[in-house]
Amino acid sequence: MFTLPIGSGVRLCLPIFSARLLLTAFILSPMSLTVVAEPLVGEPLSPLPTLESLQLDPNKIKLGERLFHDTRFSRDNSTACVSCHSLSKGGADGRKNSIGVRQQMGVINAPTIFNSGLNFRQFWDGRSDSLEDQVDKVVHDARELDMNWEDLLKLLSTDASLVAEFNTAYPQEGLQASSIQNALASYQRSLLTPSRFDRYLLGDSKALDQDELKGYQLFKDYGCIACHQGVNIGGNMFQKFGVMDDYFAKRGSISAADLGRFNVTQQEADKHVFKVPSLRNVALTAPYFHDGMTDTLEDAVDVMFRHQLGRTASEVDKRMIVKFLNSLSGEALGAKP
Amino acid sequence: MKPILRRLLGVVLSLGLIAILLALVQKTRSIDTTLLQQVNGQLRELKQVDATWNLDILRSKIGINKNYDQVTTPLQWLQKNQPALMKAANQANESAIKQAADDLKTVINEKISLVDRFKMQNALLKNSLRFLPTAVGQLRDQIVAVTLSDTSIGINNTEQISKLEVTASEMLTELLKYNLAPDEAIKARVAGLLEKLAEAPSSTYPEQIQSQVRMIVNHAQTVLKQKESEDQVLASIDQVPITVRIDQLATQFERSFDLALQEKEQWRMALIAYSAGLLLLLAFAMIAVWRSYRSLDQANAFLEQRVEERTRDLSTALAHLRESQLQLIQSEKMASLGQMVAGIAHEINTPLAYVKGGLEILNARMGDVDTLVTETSRLMNLMTQEPQEDEAKHEQQLADQFATVQELSSAFVETETVGEVKGLLGDGLYGIGQISEIVGNLKDFSRLDRARVAEFNVNEGIASTLKIARNLVKHRRIEQQLGEVPLIRCSPSQINQVLLNLINNACQATTEETGVVTIVTRPTEQGLAIEVRDNGHGISPEHLSKIFDPFFTTKKVGEGTGLGLSIVQRIVNEHGGDIQVDSVLGVGTCFTVNLPREYQAQSENGLNELNQGGTA
Structure with missing residues (x-):
């Protein structure tokens, strides 16, 4: 009964809001004034969904953002989520391995937080089914935040304004481990980074230049697309690292993290199997791979050709592919060439 | 201690019975079918998802699906719905359901990892x-x-x-x-x-x-x-028995639902039986209550009878009391009357003595008068009688007779007998006059000749009372300060009784040599006030509060009944007035009677009663 007026109010507001957005979009984007674009069909890559289509609760996103920056999540009050997932560093930290609580060196390269809601699993080894579970694991990890919910809740419950925000966003649960997880997950799901390439997929044929288009074609022809496909250009499957040529034998000094999914399933076949990372914002998230041993995108493309595709490509082709990869950076993130 | 324990035991027992009833009602609450429907719906949906999943895997295999997004969408569905399903299974709290749910989860996970493997292989295969x-x-x-x-x-x-x-x-x-x-x-x-x-x-x-x-x-x-x-x-993947497991879980849920229904039915029967038992118990309790109520009723009737008897006894006692009170009042009246009669007798005695003495003297003188009359009469006869035989002798007889009469009459004159007789008769008449005055006073005082209630001048009442009580008051100095008071409607004889009593008391409280009794009347707003003051020995404070109590007296046994002041108070109250007393030991006592102009009509019965008491 009493939710009706609120709901109808929102419904009343939304058209006005979206109409204003559309208006600004028309003014700002000269492209919109041209022919109405038709999205491309039959492509192995899909454009990002709109934030609206995810139907996230703005209160939860706001709350999650606040928590994302909260260093109380770490045992020594030094580290927050944002410490390793800086929004200005492509959603990662630019380090080979991240630095967690008590200045401890992590064991793996931090993946980007951007578009992580579109990944089918979380972590390089896919040990979390959901972002909520990922939050739980990061909070408890002795090298990352080294916290537990009991202590964290005790700490946060003294923060009246935070508790009030929780009571607003989660009227039934209030401040709880589950609501913290959901708030952070909601925030992460909202971190979508539409790129020029998305615009291309949506029918803006001029969003990519010729080299980039060529690079996209090569990306498909050489078979990169076999794994890096779908809406997140990866992130929806596992693959062994070094299928055509042994990566670890060449690199040496194999660590536990190098075993990948084996650590989760304990199956021989899962040794060195990792989640195929999303290539969105790949140009912003060097160094590369789970070990962070590759500094440049060009080298990363080389590694992939050698170990995953088991074939060679010309330097020109690889340059084109790198150019294409650069078009995957979120436009709002100030994509660098 | 024992009744408390019993009561406690009763409360605990009733609470226990109610708790069992509530528990049974709880047990027979209709089963929530929404959960089953929800679960069934989810399982149906899961079947659908699984079928689509299989289709998408094939599409990926033959390359119709350009990416693996479709193959991963079931994960999103599972992520969203599986916890609810597992929760429902855990809520069912039945090992078979939990087992079936776990089995389903296991095969789902198996399929997930198989699909993961498929994607890996398919990608490599496609590329190669x-x-x-x-x-x-x-x-x-x-x-x-x-x-x-x-x-x-x-x-x-x-x-x-x-x-x-x-x-x-x-x-x-x-x-x-x-x-x-x-x-x-x-x-x-x-x-x-x-x-x-x-x-x-x-x-x-x-x-x-x-x-x-x-x-x-x-x-x-x-x-x-x-x-x-x-x-x-x-x-x-094809062999992963997801559909079978879904069906098993659904069957388990349905079985458990059926079991729950059966159990509920059993509980319902138990509830009915229990309710019937409770009703029976209640009926017994009601019979017991009815019985005890009946015996209570009987006891009540008995009690009423007893109360009636007691009331009757009490009213008899009250009647006796009243009777004896009236008798007491009567005896007090008789006592006062006796006192008064003594006074009056004394009063009458004195004039009676004159009269008697005079009459005795007269009686004694009557012999001389008789002799004189007889001798004179004989002389008259001799004088008028013709001498029959002897003149001389006649003459002689005449002279002798004459000398005798002369002697007798001169003795009369000499002794001034006539004067004395006149004096005696005067005295006697005076005495009789006095006696008739006293009788008149007595009549005035008692007002026996007047109506019981009449307009009455209290000052006159004081005068007649003082006359009646002259025997008492003659040795006291009586000071009267009678004001101009209005006539009041009252019973004059009773007011006189009051005055007599107060004056009597005042005289008795004082001594002959020094006693001064002051009687004051003055008009008041309601009517008038009468004060009777004396300079006697006063009343001690501990007696002061008791003086109006019946039978309270400081006089010796036989001298007073102790009813005087009590009756005074009653008479005054019956007239709608009041009486107050002030007394200082060794200084004196003052009684003040306030009387209204009209006595209260409702107290007429009381007055009548008093009058009857007085005349009975």
């Missing part, structure tokens, strides 16, 4: 299958280029290289065949051809060709390996 024709073509181009440009190879080698190309092409054909229709024979042929390719005396070939061949072999082997395991994985 795509690349192999290109690679073989590249090899051909390279061989052509080498044979054309490099003559150093030699004819023998050229043949072999050509053979290599043929082998590679053959292998590719067989491999593609194998991919379309996996067959052990074809696989063996492919393996043989690959061996041949790998065995080729490669060291003599140009490096470019060697590596190209290695690449081809590598990819072909990948195809063989991935194809085989992809088929295995697909077969395994």
